[in-house]
Amino acid sequence: MRGPRTLPATALILATAATLAAGALPGAGASAAPAPDYTITVDPRRAGPEISDTMYGVFLEDINFAADGGLYAELVRNRSFEFGPRDHASYTPLTAWSEVARGDATGSATVVDDAARLNETNRQYLRLDLAGGTEPGAGYGVRNAGFFTGMEITEGDSYDFSVWARTDQPQGTELTVTLDTAAGTPLAAELTRAVRGDTWTKYTGTLTATASAPDGGLTVTAAGGGTVRLDMVSLFPQDTFRGRENGLRRDLAERIAALEPGFLRFPGGCLVNTGSHEAYQAPNWPRERSYQWKETVGPVEERAVNHNFWGYNQSYGLGYFEYFQFAEDVGAMPLPVVPALVTGCGENRATDDPELLARHIQDTLDLVEFANGPADSPWGSVRAEMGHPEPFGLTHLAVGNEENLPEEYFENFLAFRAAIEAEYPEITVIGNSGPSAGGTTFDRLWDLNREADVAMVDEHYYMAPNWFLSNNERYDSYDRAGPDVFLGEYASRDNRFANALAEAAYMTGLERNADVVRLASYAPLLAHTQGTQWRPDLIWFDNDASWGSASYEVQRLFATNTGDRVVPSRATTTPGLGGDVDGAVGLATWATSAAYDDVTVTSADGETLLTDDFSGGLDQWSPSTGAGTWSLADGALVQADTTSTDNMLVAGDRDWVNYDLEVTATKRSGSEGFLIGFGVQGTGDYYWWNLGGWGNTRSAVEQAVGGAKSELVSDGTTIETGRAYDIRVQVRGREVTLFLDGEEWGSFTEPTPEPFRQVVTRDAETGELIIKVVNAQAEEAVTAIDLGRRANVGRTAHVTTLTGDPEAVNGETERPIAPRESTFRGVDHRFTYTFPPHSVTFLRVPTR
Incomplete structure (x- = not known):
């Protein structure tokens, strides 16, 4: 070289x-x-x-405002006045709305939940109590500012307006509708509609923009006196993907279509199995429910809203019918995921209610009928009434997402699979392997999947670039007679080209093992620049434009240059790679207060490199990351701030190799455990043993390179508050062995990228x-x-x-x-x- x-x-x-x-x-x-x-x-x-025709697909979850405010083309935010603090601490029923008075009109705007509601699943509505006005054009009402900086209005484009309304005035109430800027500059000619009668009626019209603006909004005012009630106030661009009503934002849908996805996995993700598993029940309905498909089909005004796991309101305007239709439009195999009634994504709960489990199993059978049943079947008729009498052709269905309780999850999975296969033996039922690329949960779930002869297992992992460069051979040793792999979520933890390169390198290994890895999808798919809960993401957008990340370019090129069959090949490797694990040692916490004592670092030949019983000062230690509240108390080193994260103190030499680190650690309070650093080279380059991490649900060794972390070994160890743990980390060249209370906890070999x-x-x-x-x-x-x-x-x-x-x-x-x-x-x-x-x-x- x-x-x-x-x-x-x-x-x-x-x-x-x-x-x-x-x-x-x-x-x-x-x-x-x-x-x-x-x-x-x-x-x-x-x-x-042979490489599957569906090898590369996409995973669409409503995270980062991917649906509402993103792919779902609705421009009105909080169109049914259902927002509230359960969705986000800052939300009210009038979030995104402001009161407007034209001329000398006055009135009041109140969000109400009473017997006059639109329906039982859309309970809140806006009541305008009008005090009239004598000036021409006088009217009182509200303006919706859309998502974030405002509605992007484009001159010459047409927008479909609709509202459900009723009035108590015998002569009726005139509504005036317009598009305008935040300063009140008109962007379209006014549209008027006469509301008549005190029963809910839908009124529609079209507004054509006469000017462009990035801060547009929709204003609706009512003239005269009395009371007018409004609900489901909507504004859709006519230029949706394929011209669909209740459709998709065209530029985003086209970017997804350009990936030529072989499958579309939906709707999650953590949306699927977190929150209550109860269905919508009026009036005391749970606002934090797992995603349940029946709530998302039928007329949009009858679909329930829900608290989104990612911290905002979810309208379900983009529901199961729209997901199936989008998959069909882009030529992708639909792949829905249903809740297994065992939580994941940092939670550890399983249902013990057999009736609830039976109801979800029946819901899943009904889902297959909705997708594939004839137009005269109970659920096939719902699909037909929505405009698609022909079946969607569902062939694959996943049960669960990233569950941390293997036994409980798999017991439920088997019940789902048995019921589905008894009625629909042609459906492939997919299991999963938990939230990580390895560890106790991963290994146990794979054992259970193999023993039960599961057809396909869903794997998820998000890692640093070095991990992807080091693990190209991951699937070389997978059992060819065992379950196939569905790599449902993976990404390198940033959006730089370096991350995309690492993902591309890894994808060559996916293709080489195409007889095992049958499906793969990068995640997440979409992210609004002003509403991001997770990074990295494949496609970024704002209200006006969208663009593909470097990873998008990699995914698109692999998807459009896949080929049909692997041709055997081999390549020489890069000489001189790899080296010893070397570096200083560190102590840290994450959202936890902990105490450390009796730190000793000894070389492999017995030389004492560091010793500290914290009876003196902290001269040997210096901060590497974060801050924290560190002090000496009761002869120990204490970090007291339970809100502080990533706050490592470091001691020793970056050139240290072949040593043993010993320390006693005690959790005092907080949500996690403690972090023991070794091989510390700098702020973003180190290893640490994360004991009691992820909300004290498991433990893992993580390697940080340039600040991006990858898990190297993990298990389900949790940490007890108030208990002193004896910890030893043995470093020998590239081999590291970890001991907890005198017992070997795990080991690993430093990865070679x-x-x-x-x-x-x-x-x-x-x-x-x-x-x-x-x-x-x-x-x-x-x-x-x-x-x-x-x-x-x-x-x-x-x-x-x-x-x-x-x-x-x-x-x-x-x-x-x-x-x-x-x-x-x-x-x-x-x-x-x-x-x-x-x-x-x-x-x-x-x-x-």
């Missing part, structure tokens, strides 16, 4: 861009090519695993070999590619390349990470190709 290049990153990017603009890749086709750094050997005469990864597939339709190479390092990779002497290939390959600064992030106005197309005319059965630094390359080689 040649030594590192010294070309500055900015110069490298410019040089790469200039070369690509000239129609070639750096070094490609050069007459005096340097000696290869790598070799890739391909055997095109052999056939590897490999920056050069490849896979080869064949496109059956075109006959092309697709050579996919990831070079996630700062040096170019000169590579000798051997297709075998009998390979009958064309001389010119089509090349698609992603390359750029590993720190680059795509945004609304700048897209530094975008595919570049070129051709390479030096293909033969043996040829040399230079892969740029920090790049993902797809070489489509024609075969004769």
